[in-house]
Every structure is written in C-alpha cells, then in structure tokens.
Amino acid sequence: MKLGKKQLIYSIIVTFSFFTVYVLIYAYHHRDRNDLIYLIFNTYALIAVLLGFLLVLYRERKQRLKKETDHKRLIYMAENLSAPAMLWSNDFSEVVLNEALSSLSGVTVRPDFDAKHIVPGFFGKKDMTDEDIRELVLTKHQEYPLTAANGEKRAMIWNTCAVETDENGVTWLLSIGIDVTDLRTMQSEIEAYSKALTVSKGQHNLTMELLEVGVLLIEQGNRQMFPSEKLQKMLGIPEKEFTVQGLREHIYPLDAVVYDRYVDTMRMHMVEFLNKTDSLELRIGSAGGEYRWYSYRFKVTENPTTGRLVTGGSVIDITKEKEKDARIEQIAYEDAVTGIPNRNKLMLMGRDLFKATQELKTKYWVIVMDIDRFHLINDTCGYSAGNELLRGFAQAIIKQLSFGGFAARISGDNFALILRDTGDDTLPEKAVKRVQRTLAQKATGALSGRSLTCSAGYARMPADGESFENVMEHAEFALSSASDILGSIRRYTSEMHDTIIEESNLEAQLTEGIMRNELTLFYQPKVSLETGEVMGLEALIRWRHPSGKLLPPSVFIPIAEKSQLITHVTRFVLNEACRQAKLWQSMKLKPVVMSINFTSTDFYTENICGIIISALKRNELDPRWLEIELTESLALKDIDTTIERMQEMRDAGIQLAMDDFGTGYSSLSYIQRLPFTMLKLDRAFVMHMDEDPVVQEIVRSVARIAKAKQIRTIAEGVETPEQAEQLRQAGCNYAQGYLYGQPMTAKETEQYIRRNMAEMQKKQSAGS
Ligand code: C2E
Ligand code: MG
Ligand code: MG
Numbered sequence: 001m002k003l004g005k006k007q008l009i010y011s012i013i014v015t016f017s018f019f020t021v022y023v024l025i026y027a028y029h030h031r032d033r034n035d036l037i038y039l040i041f042n043t044y045a046l047i048a049v050l051l052g053f054l055l056v057l058y059r060e061r062k063q064r065l066k067k068e069t070d071h072k073r074l075i076y077m078a079e080n081l082s083a084p085a086m087l088w089s090n091d092f093s094e095v096v097l098n099e100a101l102s103s104l105s106g107v108t109v110r111p112d113f114d115a116k117h118i119v120p121g122f123f124g125k126k127d128m129t130d131e132d133i134r135e136l137v138l139t140k141h142q143e144y145p146l147t148a149a150n151g152e153k154r155a156m157i158w159n160t161c162a163v164e165t166d167e168n169g170v171t172w173l174l175s176i177g178i179d180v181t182d183l184r185t186m187q188s189e190i191e192a193y194s195k196a197l198t199v200s201k202g203q204h205n206l207t208m209e210l211l212e213v214g215v216l217l218i219e220q221g222n223r224q225m226f227p228s229e230k231l232q233k234m235l236g237i238p239e240k241e242f243t244v245q246g247l248r249e250h251i252y253p254l255d256a257v258v259y260d261r262y263v264d265t266m267r268m269h270m271v272e273f274l275n276k277t278d279s280l281e282l283r284i285g286s287a288g289g290e291y292r293w294y295s296y297r298f299k300v301t302e303n304p305t306t307g308r309l310v311t312g313g314s315v316i317d318i319t320k321e322k323e324k325d326a327r328i329e330q331i332a333y334e335d336a337v338t339g340i341p342n343r344n345k346l347m348l349m350g351r352d353l354f355k356a357t358q359e360l361k362t363k364y365w366v367i368v369m370d371i372d373r374f375h376l377i378n379d380t381c382g383y384s385a386g387n388e389l390l391r392g393f394a395q396a397i398i399k400q401l402s403f404g405g406f407a408a409r410i411s412g413d414n415f416a417l418i419l420r421d422t423g424d425d426t427l428p429e430k431a432v433k434r435v436q437r438t439l440a441q442k443a444t445g446a447l448s449g450r451s452l453t454c455s456a457g458y459a460r461m462p463a464d465g466e467s468f469e470n471v472m473e474h475a476e477f478a479l480s481s482a483s484d485i486l487g488s489i490r491r492y493t494s495e496m497h498d499t500i501i502e503e504s505n506l507e508a509q510l511t512e513g514i515m516r517n518e519l520t521l522f523y524q525p526k527v528s529l530e531t532g533e534v535m536g537l538e539a540l541i542r543w544r545h546p547s548g549k550l551l552p553p554s555v556f557i558p559i560a561e562k563s564q565l566i567t568h569v570t571r572f573v574l575n576e577a578c579r580q581a582k583l584w585q586s587m588k589l590k591p592v593v594m595s596i597n598f599t600s601t602d603f604y605t606e607n608i609c610g611i612i613i614s615a616l617k618r619n620e621l622d623p624r625w626l627e628i629e630l631t632e633s634l635a636l637k638d639i640d641t642t643i644e645r646m647q648e649m650r651d652a653g654i655q656l657a658m659d660d661f662g663t664g665y666s667s668l669s670y671i672q673r674l675p676f677t678m679l680k681l682d683r684a685f686v687m688h689m690d691e692d693p694v695v696q697e698i699v700r701s702v703a704r705i706a707k708a709k710q711i712r713t714i715a716e717g718v719e720t721p722e723q724a725e726q727l728r729q730a731g732c733n734y735a736q737g738y739l740y741g742q743p744m745t746a747k748e749t750e751q752y753i754r755r756n757m758a759e760m761q762k763k764q765s766a767g768s
Helices: 006-029 033-080 100-103 117-121 130-138 181-197 205-209 231-237 245-247 253-273 319-328 343-359 374-382 383-400 427-440 467-481 494-498 503-515 555-560 565-586 608-618 632-636 641-649 684-690 693-707 721-729 747-766
Strands: 085-089 096-099 143-147 153-165 172-177 213-219 226-227 276-287 292-300 309-317 364-371 405-411 414-420 454-461 490-492 521-530 534-544 595-597 626-631 655-661 679-680 712-715
Touching: 006 033, 006 276, 033 085, 033 096, 033 153, 033 172, 085 100, 085 117, 096 100, 096 117, 100 143, 100 534, 130 153, 130 172, 153 181, 213 231, 226 231, 231 309, 245 253, 253 276, 253 292, 253 309, 253 467, 292 319, 343 364, 343 405, 343 414, 343 454, 343 467, 364 374, 364 383, 364 427, 374 383, 383 405, 383 414, 383 427, 414 427, 427 454, 467 490, 467 494, 490 555, 503 555, 503 565, 521 565, 521 747, 534 555, 534 565, 534 747, 555 565, 565 595, 565 608, 565 626, 565 747, 595 655, 608 626, 608 641, 626 632, 632 655, 641 655, 679 693, 684 693, 684 712, 684 721, 693 712
Parallel strands: 454 490, 534 595, 595 626, 626 655, 655 679, 679 712
Antiparallel strands: 085 096, 085 172, 143 153, 153 172, 213 226, 213 309, 276 292, 292 309, 364 414, 364 454, 405 414, 521 534
C-alpha cells in the first residue's frame, strides 16, 4: 500500500495522541511526575527529529520521481511527434531522435556516435558553443540544409526551445524540424514560371477569398448600374459616376477599348451571355488618379420579377496579385532611386530565365540601355534633375513590359530590359524606340531645351551566350560599340568584335553611300485576308554597303535621323517608290498602293506636302496610289498641327497609315481624331492573339471601331495561316508578313505580283 502525505500526518497525530494518553495514565499510577515529564519531553524530541528526517527523505524521493517522470514524458512526446524532432542536452551528454527524424536523415543514435556528433550536424556546424545554442533558440525560421537518407538535399527550418534544466544545471532542448523543401521548390517554380511566361490571368482566383470584394449589378441595356458600397469605396468613385460613360472616364486609356467592347457586346447580345460566367480585367483610376487593377467576374441572369436581364458579379482588386512578387522582394531587390528592381534582382532573374531557356525552350532579348551623356545632365542640371530623369527613364522602360519580361537598373544610368522573344526580330528595337520617344519628352523643367536620347545594345538569350552573364556582356558590348552615336540601337553579332563599319564615320559613309546610289528599296506585299489578292506594297529601305553587306534600316535610319541625312534618304525613297509604282502600272501590272515610311522629322519638314506632290507629278503617279506610314508618336507632339498637316495630305489625295499601332501610348479615341485611312496593327498583337483572349478582344474592337470610321485595318508580321485566319475572323482587312512574302527586290516583286495576278484569275474563272 502506498503511503500518502495525508495518511502519514494522520498516523503521526494518532501515534502522538496514543502515546500521550498512555504516558498520562502511567504517570497517574506512579506519581513520579517530574521524571515522567522529562521522559515525555525527550521522547517527543527524538520522535520529532526522526520524523523530520523521514519527511526530508520522502520529499526528495518524490521530487526525483517527478523529474524522472517529466523527462520520460518529454522523451515520449518528442518520440511521438509526427514532425522530425530531437531532444538534446546542452552538454551533449544525451540526444533522442524521433522516428520521423531518424528515417528522414538516416541518423540513429549509437554509443560511438553521440550527441556531440549528431546535434551540431543538423545545424550545419561541426560543434556548438553556448552562444550558438542561445542564437539557435532566438533565431526561429532559419533554414538549414539536410542530406536525407536517400542522398537528397532537403531544406529544414528548426524551432528550438529550452524545455527543462536539471539539478546539475544541464538544459534540455527540444528541436522540431519543418521540411520546407517542397515549399521552396514550389515557390521558385511559381516564380520562374510567372516570370518566364505571361501568367496574369486566373491567378487572382487563388486569393479571391482573401481580398475585398465589391459587387456590381448592371441592368439590361446597361441602363443602370448598382454598385455596392464596398465597390464605391474600393474604386474611390462616387455613386453618381457609376454610369457606362462615367465609369469609362476612370478606365486606364489602354484598357478602354476592352471596356468599350464589353459594353457594346453586352448591349447587343446580352441574351447570348445568359447564365454564363465571364470576367474582365481593367485598370481603373480612383478620384485621386491612382490606377489599380480590378477583375470583374460576372454572370448574366434573369430577374424573375421584372423579367429583365441583369449582369451581376464581384469586383476584386488584383493589383496586389499583379505586384505580389515585386512586393515580397521590394526590400532586398529594389533600386532606391527609381523604385524598379536592382542589379541583384536582375542577376537572379536573368539566371532563372536562362534556366528557363534550357528547360522550357523559351527565348529572350536582353537589352541594355543608357542615357546619352547623362553625366553632363547631372553636372549641369543638378542631381535632383538627374534623379528625376532616371525615374522617368525607368518608368518608360517598365512600360515596355506589357507582354511580359523584366527590367532593372544596373547602375548609374545603365538599365536592362529582358523581353520574351517570340520571333519578332524587331521587338527590341521597337521597345527602345518607344523609350527614346518618351525620353525626348522629358526635356521639361530643369531639363528644358535639352535633347534627351538613349542608346541600346541587345543580344539574344540563349543564342548569344553560354550564361546570362555572358549574354549581358555581349549586349553591353553592342551598346558600347556605338557609344559615340547618340540614340544608337545595336544588336550583338558574333562579328561585332571585328566590326564591319567604323562607327565613328558611319555618317560620312552614309553621305557617300547616298551619292553613290547604294540605297535601294525592297518591297513587301500587303494582301487581302478575304481573297489573297495583293493590294499594296511597303517600300523598305536597304543599304548595299561596299563591304558587301545588305544593311537593314535599323543600322542607319537612326543615324540619318539625327543628322540632316534623313531628308536625303526620304527624298530618295519617295522618288524611287513613285517611279517604281508608275513603272509597274505602265507594265500593266495590277495597280497597288505603294507605302513609304516617314519619321516624325520627315513629317514636320517644311512644305512636306509640296515635296510629295511634286514627286508624284514628276513620276506621273496618281496620289491615290501613294500611302505614307506614320507612327503614333508624331501625334503626341502637337495634335492640332498634326491634324492640319495630315488633312493637307489627305486633301491632295494621299493615303495615310498609322504604323505599329498599339505599341505607343495613345488611346484609340485619341487616334480617331487623326485622319488616317489605314491602321496597321503591330506585330505584337498578332503574336499574342492565340494565347491571350484579351488581345483578341482588342483586335476585334479595333477592327470594328476602325470600320465604323471608314478606316481599313492591316496586321503586320503575319507568319502562320492560323494567325491569318484569326485576323480574318476578327474583322481585319489586310495582312502583311512572312506568310505572304519577305521584303524582296523590285525584280522579285514584279514576279510576285504577276504570280498573284495569275492565281486570282484562275480563282475567278474557277468560280464563274
Ligand atoms: P515597319 O515599317 O514596321 O516595317 C516592318 C518591319 O517588319 C520590316 O523590317 C519588315 O521586314 C519586318 N517584317 C515584316 N513582316 C514580318 C514578319 O512576318 N515577321 C517579322 N519578324 N518581321 C517582319 P525592316 O525592313 O527591317 O524595317 C524596320 C523598320 O525600319 C520599319 O518598320 C520602318 O519603321 C523602318 N524603315 C524601313 N524603311 C524605311 C524608310 O524608307 N524610311 C524610314 N524612315 N524608315 C524606314
Ligand atoms: Mg512601316
Ligand atoms: Mg510597322
């Protein structure tokens, strides 16, 4: 029977009572009281000492037993944890590994391989001091590598805490491990994929529940909108502005076409949407002017009481989602001046993307850019103006990422831009040109009157290097190879090291080249998407360099543009194109519209209209067979002068095409004010059409709006029959691209047109 504390005390009291009663009875009979009291006293004292001693012994034993039980319980707990765990003493006299840890690591405790060997190993150390242990307890969530029993590398996070200290001052620690390998792999995969591919769509579904949700109901015919209070708060737009037109005013200009398209479609075909779910992603600006991304996920249902159709759905802010990665890495990887990623991030991302080129067979353009003579700006206008310019430059570069890619500031005025290469060799140049156009407009305030330009060099990844660093080096090499030419855009070539042209005298060579008739025109057909008939030709300039190379316009047009040479080049093109067109007409070839490209310098040349008219007259070509291709950048200068000048050309009977539409910043409504007769959709649209429904929507609405305005549409860079079919279905009129023919010499073009005429005739006679 176990003796409890209470029983012990009861027994003592009972014993004492009996003894006292016994002594009193004894004393009463013997009457020798003094002796008796003395005896009682002594006996009591002896018994008290004995009992005290027994009590101390009892308590010690009890404490020891408790400690042993606690320790056993700890061991039991550690052993039964499902997560890998170990219990160890800070003097390394003992360690207990649980089953999960033993089987993961393949380590078992043996007498010859004790805690001293085992424990530090898990924390990547050979041995551990008290300081190390203290740090371990304090630093949670640190990752340590672990080689698993099967040889795999795993990443572990250890949570260590001191659980008890024994009488010898030995502290026991419990370390619980979390295997985060899969998490890390998943994270890096998601990151790599989301950077490597354009995956904005659908992502928000993941976080939908976590985000604030607004509700928007639109009654049939878009007659009335009913925004929830939350939505009004989210968008920062007052209720009275929730009308089709009112909301449109808040939409980011580039997204407005998408919105228009939806509004129109819903208005016309609401019944077709019945009980279907769809979604729309737009950037909407609050009253404060800040644009954020929103997704409207909606369904069309019938209101049973009124019988009217109602579009209803949720609106969520997906800005965070779109900026998620950037935010996480903001601190370590953000450039303090411009707020865009820094060099560290660029290197990480670049290496990742290089890996993606191997694993996913994707390709990229690596472009490096710098602002020409930036040090002069800094020196003469001050650092704050310099920094402001860097910020503007960074933003202009970032804007080139609409179809996915990456940008960073490398150092000083040196920036890098990585763009996905989907086969358009002109993409880097176009992107840089857009940056250049934006940069030119930054010459205001302290910088007013300055001519701001930037230069670029680019290389292809992985084709132009064995590693990302190597590709970067080559792009930088291309950049530096033309450092003395302002605004140069250079592609890296393996021959670059022994450059064919002495850069410094390229301008002089071009002057001579013009005089020696080294410039020549190639022609690329424009074909009707309905019939396959050639409708036009674009004259594209080439330079037959004395070295034997045929130089593309990208090599010399920018240089010509910076000097007065561009006027000579354009006059040659104008005259030659008119002459050739007339010649083919007189040879009884099917008359087609001949297009030539104008830079904004050309467009703003004094009396340009008179110059064109006299070229037409000289060659006896009817103005309706001449088309001038202009880019939207010129319209950004001064819209009224632009309209006036364009109208003058139109009045003379000349056709006007907007080249590279969609790559600039103007909205369609802005462009509609300009008297164009043709709209040339940039190649980027064609490339992304089959993978991105939003792009399809844009193309469709652009074609529809253009049609309503009597403007024809043509798509550039069409390379596959599928693209052609998609464009045809989207309502596009014409196409131009390698599918129909590359730019070719006059002789080849003549044969091409003849072949096409014969084919058309054959078709016609087969049809009749
Ligand atoms: P652009 O006017 O947009 O001309 C289209 C460019 O895309 C041409 O490059 C053409 O060869 C290329 N291209 C056409 N179809 C395809 C295709 O299916 N796939 C791909 N990847 N590319 C295609 P090019 O001839 O090198 O001309 C480049 C740019 O140089 C032109 O762009 C135009 O802006 C400019 N340019 C050409 N000729 C002249 C000229 O006489 N004067 C001026 N000022 N600029 C010119
Ligand atoms: Mg063109
Ligand atoms: Mg173009």
